[in-house]
Amino acid sequence: MTHQEAPWHLSTMASILRGTDSGAVYTFGKTRFADNKPSQFFIKNDPIIDIACGDEFTIVLCQNGRLFSFGSNEYGQLGLGHKKTVNRPSCIKTLKPFKVKLIACGRSHSIAVNEYNHIYTFGNNSDGQLGQSNTIDKDIPTKIEDSPTKSNGKxxxxxxxxxxxxxxxxxxxxxxxxxxxxxxxxxxxxxxxxxxxxxxxxxxxxxxxxxxxxxxxxxxxxxxxxxxxxxxxxxxxxxxxxxxxxxxxxxxxxxxxxxxxxxxxxxxxxxxxxxxxxxxxxxxxxxxxxxxxxxxxxxxxxxxxxxxxxxxxxxxxxxxxxxxxxxxxxxxxxxxxxxxxxxxxxxxxxxxxIPSKLPALPPMSKKIEIPNIEDNFTNGGEEWFIER
Missing domain, CATH: 2.130.10.30 (Regulator of chromosome condensation 1/beta-lactamase-inhibitor protein II)
Structure with missing residues (x-):
């Protein structure tokens, strides 16, 4: 999946749409955290600016450069240090010290590029898709060392x-x-x-x-x-x-x-x-x-x-x-x-x-705060909200 900067963002693998003002994410289709019903969520005080969808998993990028992931995780493609399915957006802590600029998700692997132009990959590596010069899966973001891209700019x-x-x-x-x-x-x-x-x-x-x-x-x-x-x-x-x-x-x-x-x-x-x-x-x-x-x-x-x-x-x-x-x-x-x-x-x-005018997205009228629970399988103390 490929992404470009835009006032709103669309992603097709999970039919996810990002709004403009609040950074809210609207989800449609099969979802674990919303019982397969249309829903929406946002990260408090950090608007979501980009979205990447893989096969039954999603990663979102916030304005401050943080990444949150959720969904299937059998290869570690969520980058959370384990391979358990995650039902709610969870912060990828190992990348928090760096401001991530770009993200992409494949079938079961993920890519992130930070402000220093470093490429991090994680997830399934059976075909070398992580670019690590091996075929070993990674469940945490791992930097591609000595990348030849350095000589050709940002x-x-x-x-x-x-x-x-x-x-x-x-x-x-x-x-x-x-x-x-x-x-x-x-x-x-x-x-x-x-x-x-x-x-x-x-x-x-x-x-x-x-x-x-x-x-x-x-x-x-x-x-x-x-x-x-x-x-x-x-x-x-x-x-x-x-x-x-x-x-x-x-x-x-x-x-x-x-x-x-x-x-x-x-x-x-x-x-x-x-x-x-x-x-x-x-x-x-x-x-x-x-x-x-x-x-x-x-x-x-x-x-x-x-x-x-x-x-x-x-x-x-x-x-x-x-x-x-x-x-x-x-x-x-x-x-x-x-x-x-x-x-x-x-x-x-x-x-x-088909109606010639597209219907407006539902308003963010109902907010449900997810309790702050400190462990590796939740949102790690971050506050986020979901409408069901």
Missing amino acids: IIQVSAGSNHSAVLTEKGRLYIWGSNTEGQLGLSIDTKVEKITAPTMVAVPEKIIHISCGYYHSGFVTENGNAYTFGENENGKLACGLNENGQLGIGDENIKVVSEPVIINKNIFENSDIMNVSCGERHTAFVTKTGKLFTCGDSKYGKLCNLSETNDSEFSPKLVSQFENVKVCGVSCGGCHTIVSIQKNNFQLKLDN
Whole structure:
């Protein structure tokens, strides 16, 4: 999952939305602390500014640089020093001395970058996705020593796939590591090399400005507005990587795996520059600088946003006509769904049987204080509130 600064934040793996003023987090779907009902919470005196969701776990970043985590924890992906499931947000104490700036969660591993540009990883490391030059799981945040990213400036973005990880530096260099079984690392190496356990730079002739890791594929955008993909292409999701469903967007359903970055022809995007790419499990979405949304890959459950009644895969990015009359600002792809953000006060969408104006989020009317309990399995004395 990949994150950028925004006045509000969306995350698809657990359908979590962050509000603006209070830093409240709204949760939807399967949740242990709210009995699977829509809910919300906030950290007292420290607004939440970013959210990362993995497979049944969540990490939130507060304004003061603290991290709180909760959910499944069988690999130590919560970074709390144990592997027990945690039902309420708990502070990751080992990172409290440092102000964390960036976070990302994969299927069962996590990444954090602090104010000193140090990369910390924790959780499942079976494919080297922690970048520690080994395959040993970590249940506390562990610094990647002697990271080669240091020579290319500040880290400005992090992303995590199922079992691979990536960071982008301000000089436009992409470093990637972890599982390579489907060519999702884009390192032009044989997929028989199943894992890379340390950050390795992807050779690209252009400066990269945006990255995204999907389940088994990856993508990035360059300053020239070009989009590249690699990895598994099942269902055509690539436009790079495994291409079984066309998730790579390269237009050829016979190409199943792409092990090096492939540029997508701009003609597909009506000759517009790309500013954002998001890679899901088996689909991919692109946003142009003109505010148009294109999607490709597996179309099941309507996640390509085209409201098609068929489940046919799209092997080339296709314009989402329902958003033609609005300006799309961002997109985030999950496993089987997609969230799209559009320009404020512009909700006139061509969506059949769907209200043209989105309903407001529920007010923060009821506050329940969680008692301060000092132990490793709770919130460690921090005050936070939840509405049920």
